[in-house]
Amino acid sequence: MDTTKGAAARGRTPLSIMVVVICALAFAGILFTEDLRALTGTPMLKLTVSCFKQGTAAAGSTVHVPAEKEEVADLEDDYKEEKAKFDPGRCRVTEGKWVFNSSGRPLYSDSSCPYLDKAVSCMKNGRPDGDHQKWEWQLDDCNLPRFDPAVALEKLRGKRLMFAGDSLQRGQWLSFVCMVEFLLPSHDKSMKRSRSLSIFTTKEYNASIAFYWAPFLVESNSDVPIIADANKRILRLDSISKHAKHWSGVDILVFNTYVWWMSGQKIKSLWGSFPGGEEGYEELDPAVAYRIGLRTWANWVDSTMHPNQTRVFFTTMSPTHMRSSDWYGKKGMGCHRETKPVMEKGHWGSGSDRRMMEVVASVVGRMRLPVAFLNITQLSEYRKDGHTSVYYKSQEREHSAEQKEVPRRHADCIHWCLPGVPDTWNRILFSYL
Numbered sequence: 505m506d507t508t509k510g511a512a513a514r515g516r517t518p519l520s521i522m523v524v525v526i527c528a529l530a531f532a533g534i535l536f537t538e539d540l541r542a543l544t545g546t547p548m549l550k551l552t553v554s555c556f557k558q559g560t561a562a563a564g565s566t567v568h569v570p571a572e573k574e575e576v577a578d579l580e581d582d583y584k585e586e587k588a589k590f591d592p593g594r595c596r597v598t599e600g601k602w603v604f605n606s607s608g609r610p611l612y613s614d615s616s617c618p619y620l621d622k623a624v625s626c627m628k629n630g631r632p633d634g635d636h637q638k639w640e641w642q643l644d645d646c647n648l649p650r651f652d653p654a655v656a657l658e659k660l661r662g663k664r665l666m667f668a669g670d671s672l673q674r675g676q677w678l679s680f681v682c683m684v685e686f687l688l689p690s691h692d693k694s695m696k697r698s699r700s701l702s703i704f705t706t707k708e709y710n711a712s713i714a715f716y717w718a719p720f721l722v723e724s725n726s727d728v729p730i731i732a733d734a735n736k737r738i739l740r741l742d743s744i745s746k747h748a749k750h751w752s753g754v755d756i757l758v759f760n761t762y763v764w765w766m767s768g769q770k771i772k773s774l775w776g777s778f779p780g781g782e783e784g785y786e787e788l789d790p791a792v793a794y795r796i797g798l799r800t801w802a803n804w805v806d807s808t809m810h811p812n813q814t815r816v817f818f819t820t821m822s823p824t825h826m827r828s829s830d831w832y833g834k835k836g837m838g839c840h841r842e843t844k845p846v847m848e849k850g851h852w853g854s855g856s857d858r859r860m861m862e863v864v865a866s867v868v869g870r871m872r873l874p875v876a877f878l879n880i881t882q883l884s885e886y887r888k889d890g891h892t893s894v895y896y897k898s899q900e901r902e903h904s905a906e907q908k909e910v911p912r913r914h915a916d917c918i919h920w921c922l923p924g925v926p927d928t929w930n931r932i933l934f935s936y937l
């Protein structure tokens with residue numbers, strides 16, 4: 505561990521200097537204070553890109569851009585090789601930075617993937633820039649493998665993969681399906697969608713990739729149909745079997761639940777399965793209710809699942825970007841018109857509740873069955889540019905239900921464009937499979 509870190513650090517310093525030298529040469533010593541700051545904060549590739557942009561503007565035709573470009577590309581490769589091979593036990597996926605790759609291309613587009621919901625098809629819905637598709641998550645210490653669709657399908661051969669949770673989890677599911685489906689001929693694949701269970705199947709691989717809708721994981725009166733008024737939602741924090749019976753026999757389960765607990769209201773809960781009656785509920789602080797609900801889920805997993813047969817993942821909270829003051833943005837705009845990630849290392853906005861994260865960590869920490877976290881919170885925190893914003897179309901009620909705090913411009917700063925940030929969540933899942 506220490507040696508790899510040391511190697512990475514050694515590789516970094518001379519490279520930074522060389523990039524600066526190249527920039528300095530190219531622009532005859534024009535270096536802005538911003539670039540100096542970029543040296544420590546922003547991605548290498550971006551620095552070089554901005555170098556060239558300024559170079560063309562400042563020095564005009566006297567700069568031989570192609571030659572320098574080649575050199576920088578080589579350096580970039582060297583830099584990558586300094587990093588350790590990915591090992592899920594050692595590499596921290598939370599520590600890294602977003603690097604802009606102008607030639608980066610997602611594996612699918614919202615026109616090419618037939619299964620994408622309109623709600624997340626930002627480009628189709630008129631998003632003018634596609635930059636949010638070109639940022640790549642680069643780890644500080646290790647090389648995160650790219651999502652390889654053929655390898656992913658091979659890993660799923662004869663298996664059932666299921667995502668269970670809320671609409672953010674549905675986004676992750678759609679992203680996964682879209683990243684593999686184009687490899688399969690149309691006679692070999694099928695998609696069956698319904699309100700609570702949707703299944704993508706491939707015959708050749710004898711595999712399925714499913715999504716199960718259970719926004720609280722535990723039962724509530726707002727599962728199907730959804731109750732838009734958070735005040736009228738009543739949970740059954742100790743009941744889960746209605747949902748969980750659909751999870752039995754699945755080989756790889758990926759759960760999430762967070763944003764539905766954060767309506768700002770107390771959580772109303774009933775105990776036991778009393779048919780019909782919704783009287784006599786108790787009102788609980790969200791963190792308290794979340795802990796009880798997660799324990800119900802954890803107990804079910806521990807008593808039903810076998811580590812030999814099932815792998816269980818938990819996707820940590822997906823950050824929202826409704827308060828532009830979190831990143832000193834324009835007031836009241838939320839994530840609207842954002843086209844770049846936050847570059848400040850360790851940025852953490854008001855949309856992610858650390859208390860809730862601690863609840864998840866402590867409940868899962870006490871489980872018998874090992875549950876792997878897809879800890880996507882920090883990397884997604886940076887991506888204020890990745891949300892569907894005003895580029896969504898939807899008749900789906902949960903959209904408005906999850907969006908209690910709709911900013912003036914009706915920007916959706918909860919859900920993510922696809923292709924986009926959830927592709928990286930799946931890149932992490934892929935590297936763990």
Ligand SMILES: *[C@@H]1O[C@H](CO)[C@@H](O)[C@H](O)[C@H]1NC(C)=O
Nearest residue numbers: 549580605606607608609640
């Ligand atoms: C940029 O993206 C392209 C296409 O996906 C890829 O081949 C290339 O390796 C990427 N560059 C870097 C520096 O990661």
Ligand SMILES: *[C@@H]1O[C@H](CO)[C@@H](O)[C@H](O)[C@H]1NC(C)=O
Nearest residue numbers: 661662663664709710711755
């Ligand atoms: C398909 O996979 C299931 C497990 O998901 C297994 O029980 C079944 O035997 C497999 N069928 C074939 C034809 O391989």
Ligand SMILES: *[C@@H]1O[C@H](CO)[C@@H](O)[C@H](O)[C@H]1NC(C)=O
Nearest residue numbers: 807808809810811812813814
């Ligand atoms: C689980 O796997 C271990 C080692 O492979 C084996 O000893 C054990 O019997 C298995 N348990 C079950 C319930 O399959």
Ligand SMILES: *[C@@H]1O[C@H](CO)[C@@H](O)[C@H](O)[C@H]1NC(C)=O
Nearest residue numbers: 598820861864865877879882
């Ligand atoms: C996820 O990562 C963050 C740091 O980015 C950390 O604070 C948090 O405890 C992690 N969550 C879990 C459940 O491990």
